[in-house]
Amino acid sequence: MSKKPFFLSIILFTIFLFLKGNLLAExxxxxxxxxxxxxxxxxxxxxxxxxxxxxxxxxxxxxxxxxxxxxxxxxxxxxxxxxxxxxxxxxxxxxxxxxxxxxxxxxxxxxxxxxxxxxxxxxxxxxxxxxxxxxxxxxxxxxxxxxxxxxxxxxxxxxxxxxxxxxxxxxxxxxxxxxxxxxxxxxxxxxxxxxxxxxxxxxxxxxxxxxxxxxxxxxxxxxxxxxxxxxxxxxxxxxxxxxxxxxxxxxxxxxxxxxxxxxxxxxxxxxxxxxxxxxxxxxxxxxxxxxxxxxxxxxxxxxxxxxxxxxxREKYEAFGDTIIGETSTVLTKIPYKECTLGNLIADSIKITAGVDIGLINSGGLRDNIPVGPVTMEKIYRVYPFENMLISLDLSGKDIMEIIEQSFSGFHAILQVSGLKVKYDSSKPKNQRVIEIMVNNKPLDPKKIYRVATADFLALGGDGYNGFKKGKNLQNVMLIRDAIIKYFQEHSPVSGKIEGRLENSGKEK
CATH class of the missing domain: 3.60.21.10 (Metallo-dependent phosphatases)
Structure with missing residues (x-):
């Protein structure tokens, strides 16, 4: 019996599979x-x-x-x-x-x-x-x-x-x-x-x-x-x-x-x-x-x-590599609790504006700062926005509303300077703040405080409409320039957690 028909059938079957594959692919x-x-x-x-x-x-x-x-x-x-x-x-x-x-x-x-x-x-x-x-x-x-x-x-x-x-x-x-x-x-x-x-x-x-x-x-x-x-x-x-x-x-x-x-x-x-x-x-x-x-x-x-x-890089490197200060500790951003970078930047705007309280949104802090020299490029990466530092008058009642909203979970919290806040994140929204101290004294709802913040927040950014109740608004300088000024005047800086935002509830 000839083997040719058998081999021919194998070849034809192989060709069929190949053509079928191509047809399916098409x-x-x-x-x-x-x-x-x-x-x-x-x-x-x-x-x-x-x-x-x-x-x-x-x-x-x-x-x-x-x-x-x-x-x-x-x-x-x-x-x-x-x-x-x-x-x-x-x-x-x-x-x-x-x-x-x-x-x-x-x-x-x-x-x-x-x-x-x-x-x-x-x-x-x-x-x-x-x-x-x-x-x-x-x-x-x-x-x-x-x-x-x-x-x-x-x-x-x-x-x-x-x-x-x-x-x-x-x-x-x-x-x-x-x-x-x-x-x-x-x-x-x-x-x-x-x-x-x-x-x-x-x-x-x-x-x-x-x-x-x-x-x-x-x-x-x-x-x-x-x-x-x-x-x-x-x-x-x-x-x-x-x-x-x-x-x-x-x-x-x-x-x-x-x-x-x-x-x-x-x-x-x-x-x-x-x-x-x-x-x-x-x-x-x-x-x-x-x-x-x-x-x-x-x-x-x-x-x-x-x-x-x-x-x-050739065009902007010299400016970017300009050293404006140094830090002896890592400065870290954390969106939902007190952090070392947040404390430093809140301090920088409070001190620069010469006010009672500094408030800055955590979402505006975009990068950590490692130990060592702090360059202009690092500052741009931390705070790239062209936001103005604004000082304004707010009542204690308005500040309470703003701080309460900070812990609502809608956006990242506010980092603070001049305040110590005790809160309980396990409680219902708008009932989480337990105590607010302003420069070691209880917040007075009727008193007017001078507050430093970003124009973004002053205009109600991140939904903080409480800032829009502020009066006597004044432009100070770019927030980034205030941060640079702080490093120039206080280096070497070191980041510390100071209990400014103390949560008695379950941490996120």
Whole structure:
């Protein structure tokens, strides 16, 4: 009996399997979505012992760019790079260029889309407009409209469309809707702010019915909790790429049929979401995702991006390396209890303004200060905002209201100087403060005290409307300059926990 028919059948079966595999492969398309968020001007690599070993550095655009281009080479024409907003505000090298250095780097890295974050407004409308005008990628913002002309932010679009093979992708940008977290220069009162729910219910039908979008991606700066709420309120969202809450989502979260992702902050990670779409149904049939730690020792830097970074470092390094003082202890920020950095900065504004009490929001303190010389660059990383130091008169009753709100859990607490507060975090909201001492005397509800704080808080930022009752407001100087002055006059400083905020309840 001849063996030829047997071998021929094996060959034909192998060819059949090969062709079947190719046909199946052609029936789907695999798309890679890369994303970052809340970079806050972190252009250069930095140390973070929580994420990487002490000898290692993470982040940096020269390393991000290498990762992005690797993904684009492996899946040509099927990769989209997003950023979730809050791009620029946060470091000396970004702040001194009003974000243009960040735009240069994002252009070179090959970003496709970004949404407007609340801190992207920090330098005002004109500076934001200049950033947008220099971008080679598209800024999205669908829910902010000027009251005067009824227009979107100049240079932005409410949505965009992206075609990858036979798949039409609609992308909608949602800016932050919490007006309490916009800085004074944002002039956010000049805009109509529409909720994410009403905005998406308006635009998703337009994208699906008029533009025939197969897939809806929401690029959101609302925050994770708000993103989750959207899923239950708005049908038709396939993917939410989030930001604002700096949440590290290591694996994609699936809520109903919506995929939610977010990549922490400060360019520690590059988010990667791979989706497989059935070409006939135009539906996602598989997905997987991860956060890639931008660990410098494992990545070859992009030389062209490094050239841009070196250019900015050469221009601003001398100023950034200026030593303004030193600390003999680590100065640490902690959002929900007394901390050494908070005490020092509250002291600095109280002493500089020459007042009874200093109050500063923990959310404004952005980095720790290690032992040793304190440079201008470190101060910018700790307090990057252009907030003015304001002194104002507040009654004891108003101060009680403000301090009570500080422990409500809505935002990070206020750090204090001139006060000692006893509270119980286990009690109901608005009933947590037990005792307030002002310079070792009980707070008098009827007495008027002179208080130093940031203009952000004085205008009701973070929802502290009690500050808006203040009278006789006076500008003193930039808060950052007050911090610098304190280091210059008191170095070497040392951080101490002094029982200014004493919690008799369960610690968070």
């Amino acid at each position: 029936e789907t398309v695999k798309i890679t979505l890369l994303y970052t968020n809340d970079i806050h001007g972190r252009m250069y690599p930095y140390e973070n012992s929580i994420i990487a070993p002490e000898t290692e550095k993470i982040g940096g655009f020269e390393y991000l760019s290498t990762l992005v281009h690797k993904e684009k080479q492996e899946n040509p024409g099927r990769v989209i790079l997003f950023d979730g907003g809050d791009i620029a505000q946060g470091t000396l090298y970004s702040n001194l260029t009003y974000g243009i250095s960040m735009i240069d780097l994002m252009n070179k890295t090959g970003y496709d889309f970004s949404v407007i974050g609340n801190h992207d407004f920090d330098w005002g409308k004109e500076k934001l407009g200049h950033m947008i005008s220099k971008a080679h990628f598209t800024f999205l913002s669908s829910n902010l409209v000027t009251k005067e002309q009824g227009e979107f932010i100049a240079g932005t679009r409410p949505y965009a469309l992206k075609n990858i093979e036979d798949i039409r992708i609609g992308i909608i940008g949602l800016a932050c809707t919490d007006t309490t977290v916009f800085g004074p220069e944002s002039n956010i009162s000049n805009y109509y702010i529409f909720s994410g729910e009403e905005t998406l219910k308006f635009y998703i039908p337009i994208l699906k019915e008029i533009h025939k979008a197969d897939l809806i991606i929401v690029l959101s700066h609302l925050g994770y909790e708000e993103d989750v709420k959207l899923v239950s309120k708005v049908p038709g969202i396939d993917i939410i790429i989030g930001a604002h809450t700096h949440k590290v989502i290591e694996k994609p979260v699936l809520k109903d049929k919506t995929i939610i992702v977010q990549a922490g902050n400060y360019l520690a990670y590059l988010g990667k979401l791979e989706i497989e779409i059935d070409k006939s149904t135009k539906k996602i049939i598989n997905h997987k995702g991860e956060l890639i730690t931008i660990l410098n020792s494992q990545i070859e830097p992009d030389k062209e991006v490094k050239y841009i970074l070196d250019k900015y």
